[in-house]
Amino acid sequence: MYKFFVEPSQIQDKRIVITGSDVNHIKNVLRMRIGEEISISNGIDNREYRCGIEEYTDQEVICRLRFVKEDGVELPAQIYLFQALPKADKMELIIQKAIELGAYKVIPVAAKRCVVKLDDKKASAKVSRWQGIAEAAAKQSKRGVIPEVHSVMSMREAIEYARDMNVKLIPYELAEDMGRTKSAIDAVGPGDKIAVFIGPEGGFEESEIQAAIEAGIEPVTLGRRILRTETAGLTVLSWLMYQLES
Numbered sequence: 001m002y003k004f005f006v007e008p009s010q011i012q013d014k015r016i017v018i019t020g021s022d023v024n025h026i027k028n029v030l031r032m033r034i035g036e037e038i039s040i041s042n043g044i045d046n047r048e049y050r051c052g053i054e055e056y057t058d059q060e061v062i063c064r065l066r067f068v069k070e071d072g073v074e075l076p077a078q079i080y081l082f083q084a085l086p087k088a089d090k091m092e093l094i095i096q097k098a099i100e101l102g103a104y105k106v107i108p109v110a111a112k113r114c115v116v117k118l119d120d121k122k123a124s125a126k127v128s129r130w131q132g133i134a135e136a137a138a139k140q141s142k143r144g145v146i147p148e149v150h151s152v153m154s155m156r157e158a159i160e161y162a163r164d165m166n167v168k169l170i171p172y173e174l175a176e177d178m179g180r181t182k183s184a185i186d187a188v189g190p191g192d193k194i195a196v197f198i199g200p201e202g203g204f205e206e207s208e209i210q211a212a213i214e215a216g217i218e219p220v221t222l223g224r225r226i227l228r229t230e231t232a233g234l235t236v237l238s239w240l241m242y243q244l245e246s
């Protein structure tokens with residue numbers, strides 16, 4: 001079943017109006033017929049609105065609400081992925097898969113060893129594109145919300161942003177003791193705000209790790225192998241998803 005997002009104001013009692021680019025997609029790409037059922041979310045709460053297509057106009061798809069599912073698909077905790085800017089287009093893959101795995105927000109981080117350097121104009125354009133990828137991934141995975149891709153932060157800003165979160169992890173190649181990592185994952189529960197910091201291809205500088213530790217962020221190992229930046233975050237997110245949903 002296809003899923004679409006609308007603004008809360010577009011849900012009017014039993015009438016739901018879809019506008020924008022989704023109209024062409026539904027009418028001319030998917031070629032959906034009157035009466036076919038689709039899934040709608042307002043992108044804020046965890047409800048899924050099931051409705052049938054009732055009418056097409058030039059700029060709207062008008063739907064009739066059939067029922068509401070209250071038990072949505074969101075994780076019972078909020079995971080914030082602080083991802084250092086990787087090379088090439090790896091960020092697009094990271095965002096897509098992080099959203100599928102349940103990340104609540106993705107924060108790009110300009111760490112010291114990042115090869116990619118973005119000025120304000122380029123960063124704004126990139127974030128806009130990444131947000132579109134997040135929305136598409138949220139639709140594909142039937143998410144109840146559209147996770148935000150935040151504007152690019154420095155490492156100092158990212159550490160400060162995460163300061164009040166109650167679980168803060170930073171995979172680090174010099175960290176040891178897989179049992180400690182397991183204990184940190186096992187301790188995660190519903191209602192937690194979880195920060196996961198992932199370094200760039202060259203890893204975090206020692207000074208960045210030290211600043212993170214001083215802010216209460218716990219270094220953890222992901223095992224004996226060195227993982228690529230696009231693998232490390234998805235590994236942690238997979239572990240957290242399993243812990244929170246099992």
